[in-house]
Amino acid sequence: MTAEGATSVLELSGIGKQFAGTQVLRDVKLRLYPGEVHALMGQNGAGKSTLIKVLTGVIEPDSGQMLLGGLPVWPKSPLAAQKLGISTVYQEVNLCPNLSVAENIFAGRYPRCGWTQGLRIDWAAVHRGAREVLARVGLDIDVERLLSSYPVAVQQLVAIARAISIESKVLILDEPTSSLDDDEVQKLFEVLRRLRSEGLAVVFVTHFLNQVYAVSDRITVLRNGAWVGEWRAADLGPQALIAAMLGRELAAQSAAPAAAPSFDQSVPALLEAQGLGQTGQLQPLDLRVRAGEVLGLAGLLGSGRTELARLLFGLEAPDRGALKIDGATVTFKSPADAIAQGLALCPEERKTDGIVAELSVRENIALALQARMGVRKFLSHAEQSALAERFVADLGIKTASVETPIGLLSGGNQQKAMIARWLATQPRLLILDEPTRGIDVAAKQEIMEQILRLAHAGMAVIFISSEMSEVVRVAHRIVVLRDRRKVGELPAGTSEDAVYELIAAEHA
Numbered sequence: 001m002t003a004e005g006a007t008s009v010l011e012l013s014g015i016g017k018q019f020a021g022t023q024v025l026r027d028v029k030l031r032l033y034p035g036e037v038h039a040l041m042g043q044n045g046a047g048k049s050t051l052i053k054v055l056t057g058v059i060e061p062d063s064g065q066m067l068l069g070g071l072p073v074w075p076k077s078p079l080a081a082q083k084l085g086i087s088t089v090y091q092e093v094n095l096c097p098n099l100s101v102a103e104n105i106f107a108g109r110y111p112r113c114g115w116t117q118g119l120r121i122d123w124a125a126v127h128r129g130a131r132e133v134l135a136r137v138g139l140d141i142d143v144e145r146l147l148s149s150y151p152v153a154v155q156q157l158v159a160i161a162r163a164i165s166i167e168s169k170v171l172i173l174d175e176p177t178s179s180l181d182d183d184e185v186q187k188l189f190e191v192l193r194r195l196r197s198e199g200l201a202v203v204f205v206t207h208f209l210n211q212v213y214a215v216s217d218r219i220t221v222l223r224n225g226a227w228v229g230e231w232r233a234a235d236l237g238p239q240a241l242i243a244a245m246l247g248r249e250l251a252a253q254s255a256a257p258a259a260a261p262s263f264d265q266s267v268p269a270l271l272e273a274q275g276l277g278q279t280g281q282l283q284p285l286d287l288r289v290r291a292g293e294v295l296g297l298a299g300l301l302g303s304g305r306t307e308l309a310r311l312l313f314g315l316e317a318p319d320r321g322a323l324k325i326d327g328a329t330v331t332f333k334s335p336a337d338a339i340a341q342g343l344a345l346c347p348e349e350r351k352t353d354g355i356v357a358e359l360s361v362r363e364n365i366a367l368a369l370q371a372r373m374g375v376r377k378f379l380s381h382a383e384q385s386a387l388a389e390r391f392v393a394d395l396g397i398k399t400a401s402v403e404t405p406i407g408l409l410s411g412g413n414q415q416k417a418m419i420a421r422w423l424a425t426q427p428r429l430l431i432l433d434e435p436t437r438g439i440d441v442a443a444k445q446e447i448m449e450q451i452l453r454l455a456h457a458g459m460a461v462i463f464i465s466s467e468m469s470e471v472v473r474v475a476h477r478i479v480v481l482r483d484r485r486k487v488g489e490l491p492a493g494t495s496e497d498a499v500y501e502l503i504a505a506e507h508a
């Protein structure tokens, strides 16, 4: 289990950290070797991001030491860590949406020109440099446009481009692929392999097990803030990895209840879209979903899945076609109208669209239900607590208490709380946009089972996911989108390959 005589570039040992009395890291170690990709693995809330924050000077640990090239160091800030050659892409994109792409890449270290080499930022050089860096992650975009004008996936690639543009020895990527599609992930992996061959040590956090094996040389597993072990990736198979993360075996995936093979097509549609579209956003399409039915929406990023969800939920106004609920035409002027009809949407971008970081887990979970009940009827504190406690238990949300500010939960646990918020409204139709992003293997399975249980009890569900294995497992029917138009509809029991084929048909 040791490193075959290689010397580590960075070594952390005995790391301990408490937050408000909770021991979040306990005697944790991590050794990074040059020219290796190291997967840091563990369930939601295991302590991965916290360890990374220690490593990058964001938080100060209570105990432990850090050796860089054999010498003791303690970066006191992310900037100090960067100067030591440790660069990071955090779990939540932490760039400035109101700056241009190029500004985001070079913020704090602009190429300058002029007599004094210090007065004027050389914008031509900034833009040229930004384009070069982006080319390394396979992006060819207008670097002078605001970062916020691009989708999250592009923003994430920009964050990665910024990190690799910094001369560094250690590159840390905390769930960099959670909003990338397959092609983009492949591009990123090519970049990582190149950096590895240049001798960089890469730390990689992900909840996609196949990605771990595609790119990692070594694996460290954390469980409940404690170090479980370090292995060469070749020596730790996926089942053993899951067992190390969970401290137990995961029930076989195939044992999970599959969606009913077919759905009674004579049941009238709860929601029906007829030629619904929005110019420039979505080509007119037909769609229907019945009570008790799970409709999968498959397609690549940017294929129009999120746009369709927003149209159905009244966040965007369609300029074509009609929307019907129980056979009657409706016009949603805002989400409030959709909510009044029993619709709910759990959005893709939880940080900006969902989480209220300062509010407690209880308040965050109760929010949508309270909004639905209106201002005259308040949920009592006790009712809110009961509701939150139930979902914390049902979805396995890891939190000190329901009164903890949600911003203090790990990324995956915040996501679970968002799902709970919408489940709590007991909608007739629930639209879930990438609900399992950032969620660990065990919790993914729990969420899929929960969806099937709810459908069985009569809820209609529209399920959007980039993970085709999930879509084919949970959906009674799959609508495939490509380039903002519907390109087909597939029945339950369709293979992943068949869905991919339809998605990719155009390129064939």
Ligand SMILES: Nc1ncnc2c1ncn2[C@@H]1O[C@H](COP(=O)(O)OP(=O)(O)OP(=O)(O)O)[C@@H](O)[C@H]1O
Binding pocket: 019, 020, 024, 042, 043, 044, 045, 046, 047, 048, 049, 050, 051, 091, 398, 399, 408, 409, 410, 411, 412, 413, 438, 440
């Ligand atoms: N500032 C803080 N105050 C209190 N608790 C915190 C704080 N930061 C993290 N925690 C807690 O530490 C634990 C570990 O969180 P961390 O974000 O490191 O998990 P993670 O392994 O990255 O999980 P995920 O896979 O969900 O991202 C969580 O229970 C979290 O609630």
Ligand SMILES: [Mg+2]
Binding pocket: 048, 049, 050, 091, 174, 410, 411, 412
């Ligand atoms: Mg994390």
